[in-house]
């Protein structure tokens with residue numbers, strides 16, 4: 001038996017933020033990062049919560065939230081006696097809030113805290129997933145936690161909040177969306193429901209990511225990317241991801257490469273690896289892997305016309321790589337600021353982390369140390 005449900009209520013389009021006005025006589029905590037406090041966005045959210053008894057702001061979330069931050073956030077939440085938490089920010093703020101609420105429940109300190117996720121990046125889809133990625137800085141490892149208690153109750157999509165994201169963050173997070181949709185689409189658990197969500201997410205991302213990158217004030221493109229991010233999140237929430245995320249988590253933890261950028265650098269190579277194309281031309285579909293056949297369909301969604309599956313998959317990977325170059329994504333670890341010495345000192349533990357990462361288990365092609373090494377060889381040129 002398989003099941004599909006969308007446990008988070010999603011509010012979108014005009015006045016979506018007004019959903020916050022419905023929360024009355026409750027203690028609210030806005031969980032966010034320093035940029036959202038400084039830019040006044042946290043205040044705008046606080047104004048919408050004016051019917052609550054108390055509104056306080058925890059504004060200390062850093063990218064790739066570490067365990068220590070979760071402990072600090074828990075103290076804040078308990079002192080504020082929070083009934084609702086509004087997680088405002090990128091995946092880091094939303095994930096940190098999720099982990100804190102889970103800890104409050106698990107420790108018996110506070111049950112029934114509602115989570116309202118308000119994303120300010122179009123990237124992680126965390127507003128609709130039961131995933132939270134927490135970093136253990138001392139061990140140099142990022143852990144994707146997966147639990148139904150991490151699922152937000154409400155998600156509010158307002159593309160206006162993404163407007164301030166500079167082009168580099170738009171690109172990094174936009175390719176995170178594509179990686180989510182592509183990995184979900186060929187995951188070992190993919191089904192008709194996750195496929196429908198991933199296909200739509202990819203259609204929107206192929207069309208609107210270049211425009212959102214070029215003109216961050218184009219709210220139409222921002223809106224489409226915000227929805228693409230949410231759809232991709234819904235898709236991978238039910239079928240998980242793959243080795244692309246497994247390796248990206250390991251690279252992010254060791255070298256602090258932004259999550260979406262690490263995914264983007266790997267994406268064309270992981271897709272080609274997963275397609276496992278035959279060396280020679282073959283006619284018909286039968287000698288291709290399931291992943292290759294599905295990726296050829298995605299090539300069609302990207303507008304690529306090809307005579308056969310091998311050409312379609314290769315063209316799709318080239319197309320994504322070209323899109324990434326035009327959005328300033330580095331092609332190698334060296335260009336992402338990693339030194340050869342640092343890489344070599346950490347390479348074996350990166351491979352081990354990638355193999356142990358929860359996301360890697362859903363990869364369609366078997367993953368061994370050699371295969372991670374093979375994928376890394378495309379980006380570890382110094």
Ligand SMILES: NC(=O)c1ccc[n+]([C@@H]2O[C@H](COP(=O)([O-])OP(=O)(O)OC[C@H]3O[C@@H](n4cnc5c(N)ncnc54)[C@H](O)[C@@H]3O)[C@@H](O)[C@H]2O)c1
Nearest residue numbers: 035063064090091092120121124126129131133164165259
């Ligand atoms: N829970 C999930 O399902 C899931 C999925 C993928 C990734 N993640 C995790 O999410 C984290 C990455 O999240 P992210 O990529 O959204 O970035 P982020 O939350 O780490 O933010 C990156 C930077 O962008 C800034 N920023 C965010 N919104 C902005 C805006 N509108 N204007 C200007 N600056 C803005 C932040 O202040 C921060 O400095 C990683 O830890 C990753 O592992 C979680």
Ligand SMILES: [Fe+2]
Nearest residue numbers: 124176180259
């Ligand atoms: Fe991701």
